[in-house]
C-alpha cells in the first residue's frame with residue numbers, strides 16, 4: 001500500500017466545538033492559583049514532552065519575566081525528542097528560559113531540577129531578597145502531565161538525604177498547600193507538597209485533540225471513538241507504524257473502523273447482539289468497538305505504540 005493513500009489531510013474535525021471540553025470548575029482553579037503563586041519564588045511548570053507547545057496555560061505569561069520559571073517537559077520516555085532544537089527555539093520566543101526533559105517513572109533527570117531552580121533564581125535580576133532567604137517553589141501545570149509524580153520524585157530524592165524534612169502549618173497558607181518539603185539546604189528551598197492544577201489552553205480543535213491524546217482532557221468530554229480516530233490519523237501521518245506490529249495487523253490502515261475491528265478480534269473483545277430478521281431473532285457476534293478504542297488509546301498512552309512528537 002502506498003503511504004499517500006494512508007494520509008487523510010487535513011483531518012476533518014467535523015465542526016466540533018472546543019467549549020464543550022472545558023470543565024467549568026477549572027476556571028475557578030486559576031483564581032486560587034493566582035493567590036498561591038504570589039507566595040511562590042519560582043514556578044516549576046510541568047508539561048507533556050509530546051506536546052511542548054500545545055495546551056500550556058497562558059496564565060503564566062504575566063509571571064514570566066517577573067518570577068523565575070522553569071519548564072519541565074515530562075514523559076520524555078513517550079516523546080520523540082529529535083525535534084528538541086526547534087522546540088527549544090520556539091519556547092525561547094515564548095520567554096521560556098530553561099527547559100528540562102524528565103521521566104518521573106524511571107526518575108530520569110530529576111536530579112537536575114533543584115540545581116536548575118537555584119540557577120533560575122540566581123540569574124533573575126528582579127529577584128532581590130535579603131541574605132539567606134527561604135525560597136518556596138510550586139509545581140504547576142495542566143492535568144495528568146506528571147505534577148504529582150514530580151513532587152513524589154523530588155520528595156523521594158530529597159527526603160532520603162535525612163536532613164530534609166517535611167514542614168507545614170504556616171499561617172496564611174491555605175490547607176491545600178499546607179505542607180512543604182525541604183528540597184535544598186543552601187539556598188534553603190521548600191517545595192509545596194500540593195501541585196497547582198491549571199486548565200489547558202485549547203486554542204483550536206486540533207490542540208484539543210492533541211491534549212486529549214495525551215490524556216489531559218477527560219476522555220468522555222471528547223469521545224473515545226473520536227480520540228481513537230485522531231490517534232490513527234496521527235500515527236499514520238507521523239508516520240509511526242508500531243501499532244501494526246503491536247496488534248499484529250497486516251499493514252498500516254487509515255480506516256479506524258477496520259483497525260478497531262481487528263483490534264477487537266485480536267483482543268477477543270466481541271459482543272453478542274440480537275438482530276431481528278424476517279425469519280425471527282438471531283444472535284450475532286460483533287466487534288466491541290469501544291473496548292478496542294479504549295485499548296488503542298491506552299496502549300498509545302503507555303508508549304506501546306511508539307514515541308511521537310505531536311507539535
Ligand SMILES: Nc1nc2c(ncn2[C@@H]2O[C@H](COP(=O)(O)OP(=O)(O)O)[C@@H](O)[C@H]2O)c(=O)[nH]1
Pocket residue numbers: 074075076077078102103104105106141142143144145146147148149150195302303
Ligand atoms: N510514561 C510516563 N508516565 C508518567 C510520567 N510521569 C507521570 N506519568 C504517569 O502519568 C499519569 C499522571 O501522573 P500524575 O503525576 O498523577 O499527573 P498530575 O495530574 O499532573 O499530577 C500517571 O499515570 C503517571 O504514572 C513519565 O515521566 N513517563
Ligand SMILES: [Mg+2]
Pocket residue numbers: 147148149195
Ligand atoms: Mg496530581
